[in-house]
Amino acid sequence: xxxxxxxxxxxxxxxxxxxxxxxxxxxxxxxxxxxxxxxxxxxxxxxxxxxxxxxxxxxxxxxxxxxxxxxxxxxxxxxxxxxxxxxxxxxxxxxxxxxxxxxxxxxxxxxxxxxxxxxxxxxxxxxxxxxxxxxxxxxxxxxxxxxxxxxxxxxxxxxxxxxxxxxxxxxxxxxxxxxxxxxxxxxxxxxxxxxxxxxxxxxxxxxxxxxxxxxxxxxxxxxxxxxxxxxxxxxxxxxxxxxxxxxxxxxxxxxxxxxxxxxxxxxxxxxxxxxxxxxxxxxxxxxxxxxxxxxxxxxxxxxxxxxxxxxxxxxxxxxxxxxxxxxxxxxxxxxxxxxxxxxxxxxxxxxxxxxxxxxxxxxxxxxxxxxxxxxxxxxxxxxxxxxxxxxxxxxxxxxxxxxxxxxxxxxxxxxxxxxxxxxxxxxxxxxxxxxxxxxxxxxxxxxxxxxxxxxxxxxxxxxxxxxxxxxxxxxxxxxxxxxxxxxxxxxxxxxxxxxxxxxxxxxxxxxxxxxxxxxxxxxxxx
Numbered sequence: 223x224x225x226x227x228x229x230x231x232x233x234x235x236x237x238x239x240x241x242x243x244x245x246x247x248x249x250x251x252x253x254x255x256x257x258x259x260x261x262x263x264x265x266x267x268x269x270x271x272x273x274x275x276x277x278x279x280x281x282x283x284x285x286x287x288x289x290x291x292x293x294x295x296x297x298x299x300x301x302x303x304x305x306x307x308x309x310x311x312x313x314x315x316x317x318x319x320x321x322x323x324x325x326x327x328x329x330x331x332x333x334x335x336x337x338x339x340x341x342x343x344x345x346x347x348x349x350x351x352x353x354x355x356x357x358x359x360x361x362x363x364x365x366x367x368x369x370x371x372x373x374x375x376x377x378x379x380x381x382x383x384x385x386x387x388x389x390x391x392x393x394x395x396x397x398x399x400x401x402x403x404x405x406x407x408x409x410x411x412x413x414x415x416x417x418x419x420x421x422x423x424x425x426x427x428x429x430x431x432x433x434x435x436x437x438x439x440x441x442x443x444x445x446x447x448x449x450x451x452x453x454x455x456x457x458x459x460x461x462x463x464x465x466x467x468x469x470x471x472x473x474x475x476x477x478x479x480x481x482x483x484x485x486x487x488x489x490x491x492x493x494x495x496x497x498x499x500x501x502x503x504x505x506x507x508x509x510x511x512x513x514x515x516x517x518x519x520x521x522x523x524x525x526x527x528x529x530x531x532x533x534x535x536x537x538x539x540x541x542x543x544x545x546x547x548x549x550x551x552x553x554x555x556x557x558x559x560x561x562x563x564x565x566x567x568x569x570x571x572x573x574x575x576x577x578x579x580x581x582x583x584x585x586x587x588x589x590x591x592x593x594x595x596x597x598x599x600x601x602x603x604x605x606x607x608x609x610x611x612x613x614x615x616x617x618x619x620x621x622x623x624x625x626x627x628x629x630x631x632x633x634x635x636x637x638x639x640x641x642x643x644x645x646x647x648x649x650x651x652x653x654x655x656x657x658x659x660x661x662x663x664x665x666x667x668x669x670x671x672x673x674x675x676x677x678x679x680x681x682x683x684x685x686x687x688x689x690x691x692x693x694x695x696x697x698x699x700x701x702x703x704x705x706x707x708x709x710x711x712x713x714x715x716x717x718x719x720x721x722x723x724x725x726x727x728x729x730x731x732x733x734x735x736x737x738x739x740x741x742x743x744x745x746x747x748x
Contacts, residue, residue, distance in 0.1 A: 248581065248607050248609050249606055255642060255654045263287060264285040265285055265624055265651075268626045269283050270637055270655070273323040274726060275325060277299040278635070280655070280657065281323060281351075282653060293334070293360070294655075296655065296657065304359060306359050314340050316341070318338060321335065324390065325384075326409070327409040335349075336380075343371075344373060345368050347366065348413075349367070372396045377425055377426065378392070381429045383456075388408030389407040391456070392405070399422060402418055402419065403440075403454075404416050405460060414460045420442070420444075420450075421445055426484060428499065436456040437496050438454045439488055440454065440486070441486040441501050443481050443484065449518070450469065452468065454466075473524045476516075477516070479505040479507035482504045483548060484504075487551050487630070489552040490631070499519070500561050503518075504548055506544070513540075513542075513544050514528055514530065515528070515565050517529060517550075517599050519561075519599040527599055529601065540567060542575055543567070545568070547566040549626055549627045554632055554633055560595050560596040561597070561599045562595065562627050563592070563595055566623040567591050567607075570586060570588045582609075584609065584614055587619065589611050590610040591609060592608045592627070593608070610625065611640070618645075622642045623641055625639075626640065683708055683736075685708050689707065689731050689732060690703070690706075691705075691706050692730040693729055695728070701722065702718050726745055727745075
């Protein structure tokens, strides 16, 4: 899940003839940098995932050097946090790893599925790590697959859909610009075919499941340089049929540049639908030294969202220096809380390019930026940029990059991993992470699509206000539905708890008077 802080700041617009300057706030994160202690990593790519399943599981992968670990975890159980790292099974030069978390449908064990390309043996690989509750650490599950043999193209990625079988899909391209996929599930651990999907480069994948729609969203750049979003039915890929895709979007660059490395994400079924998706892509017009971060969302189809050109809704014009390595993820509380978009901002070779123009910008440095967006992937409120690393200091050539974001399966938390290299500051070369809690405000009731304090709005409803109570599993399955009065909520939750096992559930309350929907997550059952 590559590739992700709620900040309230002031956006001041100053209109100056003959052009407009946006005085945007560049905000350092409150949380300090935390390292996996991986040592001197290459770190050219990172990937991460998060899963709240009673305990909170966070995993990350990165490209190791010959002597460093490459898989790391941060697991919180109650008030105790466990951390550790392990090497990949392959011992050669590894590039472009990615990871997703899976729940075994029978044992309910937690697994991390990792994919990467082994340059030494010229092969694409899949391996699994398993959480060992006794020793409180991830261990190798001794499950290893060689996906294919050949020369690397541009990317390999993996995603899961949190179905009852813990299904997953892997996508990659080879040196001949052929895009491949293989799909499987955690229950059977059978990989269904190596299918050639189409011609293209820079592929990514995101999966959706709601008990009826089992869809594999893919994105890539075709031979004409156009961005493609294409959907496949998971069942068709299992059956070896890749000939019936649905093209969702076909869009050429709109700013005179070239598209590279799109990333796609979609929400959980509990808050979204099979038609919800967001793609963020780099568009570089190198001849004119202009670099755009562009997004597309299902709600606006082929209408682009530019996150860094200074025009609404972008907070500031950052296009004069390279912007790349995009990442995107959905919030667990979608659509009440929306989508996170991040990328690398690199001003290392352009000293003082923005000095005096934007508040808080760090000159002569490179670092990841993250912006919070609404359910349509549009920056919301005063969407000033979050500078992820705290270790970057002003005007000294420091660098940090390669951001990865995960939030879709983390209750009220955003998980970020990134490579951290300090050149003229302290000598650090590592993979860092942050866990941003309270990102969604799930501890209070939220109104779907609203940024208002929904807890107050709900609290003002009369005790005899008629409501529809729904209780859903974390994967979006409806388990309980009843028309009640507000005063009966706790009794009905207690009634539900008698018949279901202890777990995190989604509680959804719809007011018949106002039509508003109030959602939160809580521990229920026995």
